[in-house]
Amino acid sequence: MILFKRSEDLHHWVLEQKNKGKITGFVPTMGALHEGHMELVKACRSMVDQTICSIFVNPAQFNDPKDFEKYPVSTEKDIQMLYHAGADIVFLPSVEEIYPHGQTGLETYDLGPLETLLEGRYRPGHFQGVSQVMSRLLKLVQPDHLFMGQKDFQQCLVVQRLIEIMHLPVQLHTVPTVREEDGLAQSSRNRRLTAEQRKNAAAISQVLSDIRGKLSSGDAGELLKQAREKLDAAHFKTDYISIARASDLQPLAYWNGKEKAVALVAAFQGDVRLIDNMLLN
Ligand code: AMP
Secondary structure: OEEEOOHHHHHHHHHHHHHOOOOEEEEEEOOOOOHHHHHHHHHHHOOOOEEEEEEOOOHHHOOOHHHHHHOOOOHHHHHHHHHHHOOOEEEOOOHHHHOOOOOOOOOOOOOHHHHOOOHHHHOOOHHHHHHHHHHHHHHHHOOOEEEEEHHHHHHHHHHHHHHHHOOOOOEEEEEOOOEOOOOOEOOHHHHHOOHHHHHHOHHHHHHHHHHHHHOOOEEOHHHHHHHHHHHHHOOEEEEEEEEEEOOOOOEOOEEOOOOOEEEEEEEEEOOEEEEEEEEOO
């Protein structure tokens, strides 16, 4: 496994691989790695010749500076995990390597309604930040395949749109969410939960499973009400819970029983913000 810190060195290596006709895959992460990330690496390895992973906590996508400061960092352990998972390259850039001209005046992208719905509504600027870092990384890495987690469902839709806007010849693969035994989606943020919050946190996937089990065509309002109540009872402070069209996340007040639908939730347990989602059909 080779570790690059400089964009130029990574780019040089990438061009060499292209010349050799190697198929490359890319797994971008913010570190504090867990089994969910390893699943992405596994999916990537099964499809490509060279697996490139990045670890970069992107300041541009944190609308709350406190959240950025508190983001867990475990680089040594991450590198070991990636080594054992069989990654070929780890890219560990500094902020200056990613944003050599600073973070102001970066390009903005027309993400359509996805930018201001759900996560976008509660985290203004977040998806522009995601697009800015992904645009930079994708230009550098030029992967044939890109692997991202369904856990961040809206992020996958945003990145797919970015790929289309930029006309990049890369195929995005969405990998199913890896969960703990009680259903909690694995997340770097789970490390910040107290023992009691960790117990409460299981409610978030339970409400999604309930919706999936109970959804039938017609009005979704009652299901959402029950879900909110269950989250309240587990001491969650809910930002949103939505039943939406899977293709563009427009809310489905009335479900026709056929359209591909997804339930999405974001809620705070203490000061830890958790998100999760489930496909409903
Ligand atoms: P992050 O480090 O949180 O930016 O996540 C890096 C990538 O891992 C993103 O594509 C996430 O969607 C994905 N990911 C995070 N948690 C999980 C999980 N529990 N299962 C599958 N993929 C995940």
